[in-house]
Amino acid sequence: MNQAEKEAYLREYSILKNEGKPFFPYAVAKDSAMAVIVLLVIIFLSLMFGAELGPKADPTTTTYVPRPDWYFFFLFEVLRVIKPPVWTQLATIGVPTVCMVLLFLLPFYDRSPERRIERRPVALTAGILTIMAMAYLTYSGANAGSISVVALKAPSNLTPSETATFNAGKLVMGQSGCLACHRLGDSGNSAGVGPNLARVGLYLKPAAIASTLKNPTPPMPSFRSIAQQYPTKFKDLVTFLSDLQ
Amino acid sequence: MPRLPTPPIPKVLQPKPKRPGQNGNGNEHGSGKVSPAEAAQEAGVTVVDWIDERTSLSGGLRWLMFRKVPHGNWFYTLGSATLFAFLSQTITGVFLAMYYRPDATGGAYESMRYIVDDAFLGQFVRGMHKWGASVMVILIFLHMGRTFFFGAYKYPREMTWIIGVVLLILTLAMSFTGYLLPFDDRAYWATIVGVNINGTAPFLGPYISDFLRAGPEFGATTLSRFYAIHMLLVPGLIIALISVHLYLVAKLGITAPPWTKPDEEPELDVAEV
Numbered sequence: 001m002n003q004a005e006k007e008a009y010l011r012e013y014s015i016l017k018n019e020g021k022p023f024f025p026y027a028v029a030k031d032s033a034m035a036v037i038v039l040l041v042i043i044f045l046s047l048m049f050g051a052e053l054g055p056k057a058d059p060t061t062t063t064y065v066p067r068p069d070w071y072f073f074f075l076f077e078v079l080r081v082i083k084p085p086v087w088t089q090l091a092t093i094g095v096p097t098v099c100m101v102l103l104f105l106l107p108f109y110d111r112s113p114e115r116r117i118e119r120r121p122v123a124l125t126a127g128i129l130t131i132m133a134m135a136y137l138t139y140s141g142a143n144a145g146s147i148s149v150v151a152l153k154a155p156s157n158l159t160p161s162e163t164a165t166f167n168a169g170k171l172v173m174g175q176s177g178c179l180a181c182h183r184l185g186d187s188g189n190s191a192g193v194g195p196n197l198a199r200v201g202l203y204l205k206p207a208a209i210a211s212t213l214k215n216p217t218p219p220m221p222s223f224r225s226i227a228q229q230y231p232t233k234f235k236d237l238v239t240f241l242s243d244l245q
Numbered sequence: 246m247p248r249l250p251t252p253p254i255p256k257v258l259q260p261k262p263k264r265p266g267q268n269g270n271g272n273e274h275g276s277g278k279v280s281p282a283e284a285a286q287e288a289g290v291t292v293v294d295w296i297d298e299r300t301s302l303s304g305g306l307r308w309l310m311f312r313k314v315p316h317g318n319w320f321y322t323l324g325s326a327t328l329f330a331f332l333s334q335t336i337t338g339v340f341l342a343m344y345y346r347p348d349a350t351g352g353a354y355e356s357m358r359y360i361v362d363d364a365f366l367g368q369f370v371r372g373m374h375k376w377g378a379s380v381m382v383i384l385i386f387l388h389m390g391r392t393f394f395f396g397a398y399k400y401p402r403e404m405t406w407i408i409g410v411v412l413l414i415l416t417l418a419m420s421f422t423g424y425l426l427p428f429d430d431r432a433y434w435a436t437i438v439g440v441n442i443n444g445t446a447p448f449l450g451p452y453i454s455d456f457l458r459a460g461p462e463f464g465a466t467t468l469s470r471f472y473a474i475h476m477l478l479v480p481g482l483i484i485a486l487i488s489v490h491l492y493l494v495a496k497l498g499i500t501a502p503p504w505t506k507p508d509e510e511p512e513l514d515v516a517e518v
């Protein structure tokens with residue numbers, strides 16, 4: 001908007017404002033009616049659905065299906081749905097960040113003085129696409145398997161200490177979100193971008209697995225930080241993966 | 246002293262001038278007696294006057310309450326509905342905090358059990374807090390959608406929008422940190438995965454994750470940290486930012502619906518901003 005458009009807007013607005021009614025009591029009455037509705041809805045939901053409390057947190061299990069609250073489904077889904085490889089690693093992880101920045105800067109790149117949505121085709125399309133994308137992602141997130149469930153028994157030919165390492169590695173895998181992209185046996189994301197890891201130990205040596213984790217091909221993110229910060233955890237993870245045969 | 250003009254309140258609420266020979270409650274004029282009702286009214290006025298003499302609040306309140314608002318529609322109530330959901334969360338949250346203990350090694354889960362199973366109305370209040378969070382998230386998105394489709398973020402309300410986006414992020418941060426507190430299996434695993442995914446975000450991701458976990462490991466202090474963030478840090482920020490947001494809304498005026506046009510030609514002396 002240039003200076004003339006700004007002034008024109010302010011002039012028109014001050015007339016519209018003067019034709020309006022005082023905030024108290026007119027707007028206050030409407031707002032209060034809405035507040036009562038909100039309160040009734042919350043009370044209704046609380047009475048209808050209550051608040052269940054699951055079993056106590058157990059850090060040693062990975063078979064539990066964790067569900068974030070439903071309004072985070074779309075964020076979790078973004079990670080899984082985006083199908084590279086045309087898109088780079090930055091696109092995979094940076095999409096939420098980019099969306100956030102676009103949202104912040106909206107008033108600065110949309111500078112036209114037009115406010116009626118039917119005359120803002122770009123904004124209308126973008127708005128509707130965003131709503132549809134979020135609805136779709138929430139829906140598919142609600143129906144997707146959890147990404148921290150690694151439902152897998154240790155092979156029976158392992159010694160007890162090897163079994164312990166296997167389970168430790170399984171835990172690391174569950175916590176690292178690998179199954180957002182990979183499938184492992186019956187767990188993980190069947191629509192993921194990464195290969196199924198159920199037999200990865202057959203065709204990759206431990207050293208190869210370790211170097212994949214540190215220097216992966218995009219879009220898989222690098223897990224070098226695990227290797228640097230927790231060498232044991234990293235070793236457990238690699239051992240676990242090479243036991244998958 | 247110059248008098249402020251009478252505020253434009255509707256007819257029914259305006260004080261009626263007294264009939265001659267009447268002083269408001271049927272007493273004869275000049276009888277010298279003061280009825281209790283009159284005395285109470287007088288006391289109230291005195292207290293308000295006393296406060297106003299020292300704070301000059303009434304001018305600001307008049308400005309806030311009697312400012313004119315263009316003819317809107319029900320979509321314009323979504324912002325205050327969000328505010329109300331936030332207030333409901335604060336109140337139910339205070340009651341939960343009376344029983345909750347942020348102790349991961351024994352206490353957090355047990356105190357939640359106590360709230361849900363034993364405390365008077367505990368499950369109801371927890372349910373209100375839990376579902377209230379969903380309601381607030383829905384309302385904030387609807388409110389954002391309203392301001393987006395109405396073009397309300399355009400000049401001169403850009404700041405209102407930007408502060409709104411920060412409020413959106415903070416609201417989501419509230420749900421994320423609150424989710425861990427019951428410390429049941431679902432809370433624990435969803436949070437671990439959430440923090441780790443967050444850690445893969447560019448630039449700040451790993452730092453935020455370390456900050457949330459209170460160190461590289463998900464441990465006993467993580468819960469207290471989530472508790473402090475959920476109870477002090479983020480609510481404080483939200484309250485501060487809502488205040489600025491609302492100040493800007495009052496200062497700049499609420500947009501008129503984009504399809505409305507002024508009825509008549511402007512008279513020169515009505516331009517009041």
Ligand code: HEM
Nearest residue numbers: 321324325327328389392397405406409410412413499500
């Ligand atoms: C805690 C969250 C929030 C609260 C309590 C809140 C409250 C309000 C209220 C009461 C209004 C007055 C007009 C109306 O009700 O529509 C308003 C206006 C506005 N809000 Fe919010 N809001 C919040 C979040 C947001 C978000 C997330 C955005 C967008 C990103 C946003 C952008 C705006 C804008 C641009 C206006 C000016 C609208 C106009 O003048 O027509 N707000 N807000």
